[in-house]
Amino acid sequence: MPELPEVEVTRRSFADRITGATIREARLGKPLRWPLQCAPQSLAGMRVRGVRRRGKYLLMDLSGGLLLVHLGMSGSVMFYHQLPPAGVHDHFDLETDLGTLRLHDPRRFGAVVFALSEADPVARKLLGHLGVEPLDGGFEPTAFLAGLRLRKAAIKQVLLAGELVVGVGNIYASEALFLAGIRPTTPAHRISKPRAARLHAAVIDVLSRAVEKGGSTLRDFSNANGEGGYFQLEAMVYGRAGAPCRVCASTVRTIKQGQRSTFFCPVCQKR
DNA sequence: AAAAGCCCCTGGATGC
DNA sequence: TGCATCCAGGGGCTTT
Numbered sequence: 001m002p003e004l005p006e007v008e009v010t011r012r013s014f015a016d017r018i019t020g021a022t023i024r025e026a027r028l029g030k031p032l033r034w035p036l037q038c039a040p041q042s043l044a045g046m047r048v049r050g051v052r053r054r055g056k057y058l059l060m061d062l063s064g065g066l067l068l069v070h071l072g073m074s075g076s077v078m079f080y081h082q083l084p085p086a087g088v089h090d091h092f093d094l095e096t097d098l099g100t101l102r103l104h105d106p107r108r109f110g111a112v113v114f115a116l117s118e119a120d121p122v123a124r125k126l127l128g129h130l131g132v133e134p135l136d137g138g139f140e141p142t143a144f145l146a147g148l149r150l151r152k153a154a155i156k157q158v159l160l161a162g163e164l165v166v167g168v169g170n171i172y173a174s175e176a177l178f179l180a181g182i183r184p185t186t187p188a189h190r191i192s193k194p195r196a197a198r199l200h201a202a203v204i205d206v207l208s209r210a211v212e213k214g215g216s217t218l219r220d221f222s223n224a225n226g227e228g229g230y231f232q233l234e235a236m237v238y239g240r241a242g243a244p245c246r247v248c249a250s251t252v253r254t255i256k257q258g259q260r261s262t263f264f265c266p267v268c269q270k271r
Numbered sequence: 272a273a274a275a276g277c278c279c280c281t282g283g284a285t286g287c
Numbered sequence: 288t289g290c291a292t293c294c295a296g297g298g299g300c301t302t303t
Contacts, residue, residue, distance in 0.1 A: 259276075
């Protein structure tokens with residue numbers, strides 16, 4: 001579910017309320033993608049200094065380290081003052097004096113990992129290879145173009161890989177390529193400079209508009225207050241196979257790339 | 272070394 | 288109603 005917009009919306013929905021809290025207890029449910037890397041009880045007494053985001057990771061700065069939270073495909077987080085009983089898909093609770101942060105994740109592709117700092121090998125393994133943040137001003141068209149020139153894979157795959165720019169997942173890759181008028185199968189190194197510039201702008205545009213709309217709620221995504229997003233209503237191609245293109249009325253097509261669905265308009269995205 | 276495939280897991284939708 | 292099949296927002300690891 002969660003790509004950059006959903007993770008950022010999630011972060012904003014609870015960061016202020018948990019910052020300054022003291023952890024009372026951490027509880028684990030069924031195993032997530034990776035082990036926590038510390039005893040849950042060792043988190044007790046630590047203060048939450050703030051919540052940042054890096055790519056699709058939430059980074060909770062603690063007085064004694066760093067908690068990396070990833071929502072995987074089906075994860076979401078809720079922040080409770082009155083904690084309901086844990087459901088079968090609730091797999092992590094961070095109980096503090098200001099409320100409890102609970103991770104709900106049916107498929108358990110998500111993870112909560114403790115590291116001493118970002119320099120900790122545990123953190124570096126997960127964050128070290130990530131590309132630049134698209135919405136932080138450090139995402140430059142020139143560097144983006146240079147990165148594309150080095151890769152022969154399909155542009156959709158290059159966007160998803162997150163090594164040039166982070167946070168673009170399956171929905172927003174299709175959307176950004178539509179906005180830029182680029183065919184998802186085009187080898188990255190074949191994209192001209194002006195077209196790369198359009199794609200660069202499209203990535204920023206689609207991600208920032210999605211954040212404004214609260215992200216995309218396809219099945220069950222919600223922020224920490226249980227509120228869904230609305231960007232799915234504005235999707236130009238994602239999930240619209242067989243429907244008319246919103247620009248030219250041609251039939252939107254779907255193909256598989258790396259066992260994931262890609263959506264595009266064969267007329268608006270000729271190459 | 273880049274690129275392509277393979278998994279991890281559960282549940283909802285669809286088809287027979 | 289029951290059962291099989293396919294599909295889903297991610298991404299690390301292994302194999303080419």
